[in-house]
Amino acid sequence: MVDEKSKDEQLEMFREDPEREFLTTNQGVRVINTDISLKAGERGPTLLEDFHFREKLTHFDHERIPERVVHARGSGAHGYFQVYEPMTEYTSAKFLQDPNKKTPVFVRFSTVVGFRGSADTVRDVRGFATKFYTEDGNYDLVGNNIPIFFIQDAIKFPDLVHAIKPEQDNQIPQASAAHDTFWDFVACHPENAHMIMWVLSDRALPRSYRMMQGFGVNTFRFVNSEGKGRFVKFHWRPLLGIHSLVWDEAQKIAGKDPDFNRRDLWEAIEMGDFPEYEFGVQILEEEDEFKFDFDILDPTKIWPEEDVPIKWIGKMTLNRNPDNFFAETEQVAFCPANVVPGIDFSNDPLLQGRLFSYLDTQLIRLAGPNFHEIPINRPLAPIANNQREGYHRTKINKGKASYFPNTVGENLPRPASAEEGGYAHYMEKVEGKIIRARSEKFKDFYSQAKLFWNSMSEPEKKHIIEAFHFEVGKVNDKNIRKAVVDMFNNVDGDLAIEIAKGVGVPAPEKKGGSPVTKESPNVSQERSEHTVKNTIKTRRIAIIAANGYNHNDVSQVMQALEAGGAKAHIISKHQGMLKSSSGESIEVDKSYVTTASVLYDAVYIPGGKENVETLKMQGDAIHFVNEAFRHCKPLGATGEGVELLKAANLPDIQFAGKESADKEIPLISDKGVVTAVSAEDRSAFNESFTTAIAKHRHWDREKKEQVPA
Numbered sequence: 001m002v003d004e005k006s007k008d009e010q011l012e013m014f015r016e017d018p019e020r021e022f023l024t025t026n027q028g029v030r031v032i033n034t035d036i037s038l039k040a041g042e043r044g045p046t047l048l049e050d051f052h053f054r055e056k057l058t059h060f061d062h063e064r065i066p067e068r069v070v071h072a073r074g075s076g077a078h079g080y081f082q083v084y085e086p087m088t089e090y091t092s093a094k095f096l097q098d099p100n101k102k103t104p105v106f107v108r109f110s111t112v113v114g115f116r117g118s119a120d121t122v123r124d125v126r127g128f129a130t131k132f133y134t135e136d137g138n139y140d141l142v143g144n145n146i147p148i149f150f151i152q153d154a155i156k157f158p159d160l161v162h163a164i165k166p167e168q169d170n171q172i173p174q175a176s177a178a179h180d181t182f183w184d185f186v187a188c189h190p191e192n193a194h195m196i197m198w199v200l201s202d203r204a205l206p207r208s209y210r211m212m213q214g215f216g217v218n219t220f221r222f223v224n225s226e227g228k229g230r231f232v233k234f235h236w237r238p239l240l241g242i243h244s245l246v247w248d249e250a251q252k253i254a255g256k257d258p259d260f261n262r263r264d265l266w267e268a269i270e271m272g273d274f275p276e277y278e279f280g281v282q283i284l285e286e287e288d289e290f291k292f293d294f295d296i297l298d299p300t301k302i303w304p305e306e307d308v309p310i311k312w313i314g315k316m317t318l319n320r321n322p323d324n325f326f327a328e329t330e331q332v333a334f335c336p337a338n339v340v341p342g343i344d345f346s347n348d349p350l351l352q353g354r355l356f357s358y359l360d361t362q363l364i365r366l367a368g369p370n371f372h373e374i375p376i377n378r379p380l381a382p383i384a385n386n387q388r389e390g391y392h393r394t395k396i397n398k399g400k401a402s403y404f405p406n407t408v409g410e411n412l413p414r415p416a417s418a419e420e421g422g423y424a425h426y427m428e429k430v431e432g433k434i435i436r437a438r439s440e441k442f443k444d445f446y447s448q449a450k451l452f453w454n455s456m457s458e459p460e461k462k463h464i465i466e467a468f469h470f471e472v473g474k475v476n477d478k479n480i481r482k483a484v485v486d487m488f489n490n491v492d493g494d495l496a497i498e499i500a501k502g503v504g505v506p507a508p509e510k511k512g513g514s515p516v517t518k519e520s521p522n523v524s525q526e527r528s529e530h531t532v533k534n535t536i537k538t539r540r541i542a543i544i545a546a547n548g549y550n551h552n553d554v555s556q557v558m559q560a561l562e563a564g565g566a567k568a569h570i571i572s573k574h575q576g577m578l579k580s581s582s583g584e585s586i587e588v589d590k591s592y593v594t595t596a597s598v599l600y601d602a603v604y605i606p607g608g609k610e611n612v613e614t615l616k617m618q619g620d621a622i623h624f625v626n627e628a629f630r631h632c633k634p635l636g637a638t639g640e641g642v643e644l645l646k647a648a649n650l651p652d653i654q655f656a657g658k659e660s661a662d663k664e665i666p667l668i669s670d671k672g673v674v675t676a677v678s679a680e681d682r683s684a685f686n687e688s689f690t691t692a693i694a695k696h697r698h699w700d701r702e703k704k705e706q707v708p709a
């Protein structure tokens with residue numbers, strides 16, 4: 001019986017608490033000294049017979065394995081999955097039948113392009129790979145946070161990856177698409193158009209792995225116990241909503257905290273804020289295969305949710321951090337070909353290639369064919385077959401025979417029938433000539449790129465144009481820049497004109513564009529019904545303070561934030577204790593030099609005359625406010641704290657306060673800047689500030705470009 005604890009229990013057999021009393025060699029011999037090598041005389045050469053020295057160095061010399069060729073940088077977490085209701089009608093997969101069953105999972109989130117030590121917040125697709133340890137064997141859903149892909153056929157994958165990785169001669173740039181070879185590739189491959197729109201959108205800058213969607217991308221199949229198949233696409237949606245960073249912020253975080261997303265995931269799980277994602281499927285009857293103006297096997301196309309709604313069928317909770325990064329997160333091996341009965345493939349040509357590539361890459365990355373024995377990769381279902389040798393084999397199979405059929409080993413292990421749980425491939429009827437071609441509908445490169453563009457909110461459109469300016473603006477070759485502009489003229493003429501303005505090439509001579517006028521609001525993060533803007537759960541709020549702060553203000557706001565599930569940090573010039581105007585004290589969590597506004601979701605400034613007089617003289621405090629303002633984050637201030645916002649010269653913002661000796665302006669919430677001065681308004685402040693934080697960003701401020709950041 002597989003349950004929530006099964007994988008943990010299996011891993012327990014391999015865990016070792018390192019606090020043993022004596023240091024030993026790998027042969028278990030106690031070591032007498034590990035600091036000084038064995039020498040011929042105090043000043044003589046080191047002796048070869050110092051086996052401890054040799055073992056220690058040799059092991060160290062071999063401590064690296066090749067990083068993944070893509071998705072090298074990742075972070076993992078354990079958890080479990082639970083289905084809402086039996087999916088018997090659609091699939092025989094056992095982990096999708098019983099709502100009481102908790103199937104253990106291991107998830108690895110990743111960036112794609114950067115090397116293992118690169119920064120988290122680069123503009124990139126994010127991997128979202130899930131290993132379900134089911135009673136039928138391991139099922140891997142190896143997805144991304146963008147529902148489509150750059151190319152239509154796996155044979156182009158090496159070209160794509162060679163183009164986007166750092167350039168051949170100098171290995172520049174790291175973890176970035178903003179260079180000539182990538183945009184050359186884009187301009188040579190119009191099938192990229194739709195994916196580029198997504199990659200230049202806010203989707204490529206997730207605020208947190210806990211706040212991004214996941215997609216299976218390729219078309220798969222559900223097959224029920226009667227052998228009926230249906231096409232499916234898989235989706236994950238985070239219960240915290242879908243939220244992103246802004247580009248300037250993302251770049252700064254890459255310096256301030258390159259581990260931003262990794263740390264966020266780790267800390268959330270450590271604090272018990274377990275990330276949760278709903279699992280959804282779009283299900284398509286086989287008879288509807290040709291009903292659409294796109295080919296359902298084309299991985300550069302979504303199935304718009306308006307046409308094929310998502311059925312939300314279960315929930316995944318990530319509740320445990322790995323014990324050891326290398327053993328688990330680095331050595332985990334995902335493969336889209338790892339399926340269980342009830343889940344099958346489609347002829348999507350990208351998927352077909354993926355089915356080959358993952359096992360192949362793992363053979364070299366994990367050095368041989370026995371990597372399924374590495375604890376994190378072991379299924380919970382028993383393994384029995386005749387594959388027994390090869391590097392790093394740990395299992396000791398007893399008996400004489402390693403072939404089938406046999407008479408010396410009771411003819412076991414034997415193949416199972418479908419009724420006994422044997423995997424029966426879906427009996428799809430296939431006909432055709434051997435040919436290098438794709439169906440006609442694959443050639444429509446622009447309609448869904450336009451659909452995506454049409455669906456964006458105004459701020460999202462602005463971000464895409466700015467992303468083009470950054471990415472294409474970094475391309476040295478003007479011909480490539482021009483080719484990109486011309487390519488996107490096929491998507492939307494106005495978009496092409498806007499791109500051209502920022503990248504130093506002329507706009508297209510003739511305004512073009514796809515005729516598509518349809519929208520699909522759920523592809524927009526802002527407009528999507530899958531996003532959530534009514535919770536402040538797990539958000540980080542910076543409280544900027546100095547000596548003389550108003551203790552009542554701080555404790556009230558902290559209480560309200562914590563009640564909503566947010567975390568507040570006190571930030572000041574120095575670490576240590578601050579004294580309030582009424583004599584209490586509070587510990588500073590971070591100093592200006594150890595943190596920055598970009599690492600927080602919102603900023604609050606409490607009252608206190610001395611407090612604000614001090615903050616007004618600190619460029620770092622003013623910068624904190626300015627930067628948060630420019631990144632459209634909620635700002636809150638009460639009492640004299642409002643004076644700091646005023647000192648930061650925030651344009652066109654209305655503040656609460658005294659307008660004249662006898663006129664007091666009450667609580668104001670203007671474009672996410674929430675201020676309260678009178679005691680009465682302060683009681684309403686918490687709710688107003690919390691609402692502003694739940695909204696995440698206040699884009700109407702973006703036009704205030706005069707504010708420095």
Ligand code: HDE
Nearest residue numbers: 068070071108127128129143144149154157217357358361
């Ligand atoms: Fe992958 N991909 N991929 N990919 N992919 C790998 O496998 C590949 C694609 C994805 O956290 C590699 O073990 C080909 C789409 C994730 O360990 C490799 C093609 C999607 C991860 C590989 C694709 C993905 C990988 C590198 C085009 C979203 C990281 C290391 C046909 C659905 C998994 C490894 C982890 C990793 C091949 C395209 C997702 C080389 C040939 C589309 C999340 O096998």
